[in-house]
Amino acid sequence: MAKLVINGGIPLEGSVKISGAKNAALAVIAASLLAEGETVLENIPQINDVVILTEILQSLGASVFWKDRETLSITVPDDVHCVANYREVKRLRASNLLLGPLVARRRKARISLPGGCQIGSRPMDLHLKGLAKLGCTIGVEHGFIKACCSRLEGNRIYLDFPSVGATENIMMAAAVAEGKTIIENAAKEPEIVDLASFLNSMGGKIRGAGTDRIKITGVKTLRAAKYAIIPDRIEAGTFLAAVTITGGNVRVENVIPPHLKPIIAKLQEAGAWIKEEDSSLHIVGPERIKSVDIKTLPFPGFPTDMQSQMMALLALAYGTGVIVENVFENRLLVANELNRMGAQIKVEGHTAIVQGVPFLNGVSVKAPDLRSGVALILAGLAARGTTEIYNLHVIDRGYLNVEEKLSRLGADIKRID
Ligand code: UD1
Numbered sequence: 546m547a548k549l550v551i552n553g554g555i556p557l558e559g560s561v562k563i564s565g566a567k568n569a570a571l572a573v574i575a576a577s578l579l580a581e582g583e584t585v586l587e588n589i590p591q592i593n594d595v596v597i598l599t600e601i602l603q604s605l606g607a608s609v610f611w612k613d614r615e616t617l618s619i620t621v622p623d624d625v626h627c628v629a630n631y632r633e634v635k636r637l638r639a640s641n642l643l644l645g646p647l648v649a650r651r652r653k654a655r656i657s658l659p660g661g662c663q664i665g666s667r668p669m670d671l672h673l674k675g676l677a678k679l680g681c682t683i684g685v686e687h688g689f690i691k692a693c694c695s696r697l698e699g700n701r702i703y704l705d706f707p708s709v710g711a712t713e714n715i716m717m718a719a720a721v722a723e724g725k726t727i728i729e730n731a732a733k734e735p736e737i738v739d740l741a742s743f744l745n746s747m748g749g750k751i752r753g754a755g756t757d758r759i760k761i762t763g764v765k766t767l768r769a770a771k772y773a774i775i776p777d778r779i780e781a782g783t784f785l786a787a788v789t790i791t792g793g794n795v796r797v798e799n800v801i802p803p804h805l806k807p808i809i810a811k812l813q814e815a816g817a818w819i820k821e822e823d824s825s826l827h828i829v830g831p832e833r834i835k836s837v838d839i840k841t842l843p844f845p846g847f848p849t850d851m852q853s854q855m856m857a858l859l860a861l862a863y864g865t866g867v868i869v870e871n872v873f874e875n876r877l878l879v880a881n882e883l884n885r886m887g888a889q890i891k892v893e894g895h896t897a898i899v900q901g902v903p904f905l906n907g908v909s910v911k912a913p914d915l916r917s918g919v920a921l922i923l924a925g926l927a928a929r930g931t932t933e934i935y936n937l938h939v940i941d942r943g944y945l946n947v948e949e950k951l952s953r954l955g956a957d958i959k960r961i962d
Pocket of ligand 1: 568666667668669670671707708709711732736852860872
């Protein structure tokens with residue numbers, strides 16, 4: 546069984562280049578289903594989630610190939626299949642993003658319900674309500690979402706919660722609906738803005754992405770475009786946290802600092818020194834981390850995708866910190882593994898109370914999910930002795946060459962297959 550072996554205690558030093566954003570890549574690849582002609586996407590990370598989505602597109606009949614390590618070419622035929630089975634969807638939850646573009650392109654789609662996952666039940670009611678408002682007949686039958694329409698028509702849609710995926714699915718379908726759509730209480734994440742920019746580069750007419758009110762004027766067709774996606778703010782945040790926890794000194798390159806505001810602010814509060822330099826951040830970790838409190842919220846609040854990494858940091862902080870997880874109902878799972886390393890974390894409902902300890906001990910641990918997995922890597926980098934991390938496939942979903950990037954910063958980390 547593959548594992549990562551980390552000998553902790555080495556401060557990270559040097560510079561690291563951040564890859565393209567996983568969540569932007571997934572949305573933009575799904576949106577390429579709307580395009581006529583060859584779409585060329587740059588800065589795409591070859592992480593497992595992306596590779597799986599490209600395989601699903603191929604199974605639908607699209608021609609997909611890598612032009613180079615980070616550039617993807619996608620050409621979608623007019624008669625692209627519009628069925629994604631459970632076999633595919635269970636490999637990748639984000640294949641629910643195929644629903645909007647497929648129903649827009651083919652007027653029908655059948656996507657297996659993804660179901661819940663480790664971090665929560667993850668319903669899709671907001672996606673379905675939104676698409677119904679655009680004129681789809683939509684329902685759930687035998688574990689599949691079935692959507693069809695004779696035409697899509699713009700409408701005013703209010704989201705009960707600013708769901709990232711629902712905003713994206715609605716935006717993609719509305720881009721080619723007749724007339725105007727307004728999404729209110731829309732998600733404001735940078736990946737939403739990136740998807741809107743991509744759709745606009747294809748001839749779409751989307752305004753207001755990045756605010757809670759997105760206005761979309763539907764166009765008849767979208768032409769294929771060449772587009773470079775944004776860097777991954779969560780990968781960047783993870784490296785900033787790794788430098789903080791090891792007391793290192795690193796330049797984190799290829800970032801968009803405004804996307805990282807809530808993360809930078811929390812790490813500074815925890816004692817890190819951070820200087821913005823155009824598209825990079827220079828960070829120096831503190832001698833001892835100070836405790837901070839964290840509440841996860843939709844953007845521009847503190848991202849739920851950075852919550853586990855912060856828990857690892859707080860485990861070693863001076864004082865007690867409180868983490869409140871407001872986005873997913875079951876996302877404090879890493880506490881158990883950190884406690885096995887000597888942390889003192891109590892979880893009650895959506896809240897974790899983290900009483901900092903002076904050191905963690907390396908032990909064998911299992912990555913419960915993607916972000917918890919990297920949180921364990923951070924803990925291992927700072928722990929005394931050797932940490933072994935199992936269940937690596939969950940980490941490979943979202944991080945490109947994580948152990949190589951950390952090794953280049955001086956970490957003693959290797960993968961053993
Ligand atoms: C996306 C990101 C994920 C991130 C999350 C929140 C991708 C591929 N994944 O996931 O990394 O952690 O945003 O920033 O972009 N909800 C409903 N009904 C719905 C949809 C969502 O109740 O129809 C709930 C969810 O259960 C969850 C909350 O809304 O509690 C946020 O989910 P959402 O923003 O939709 O996350 P995803 O798009 O799945």
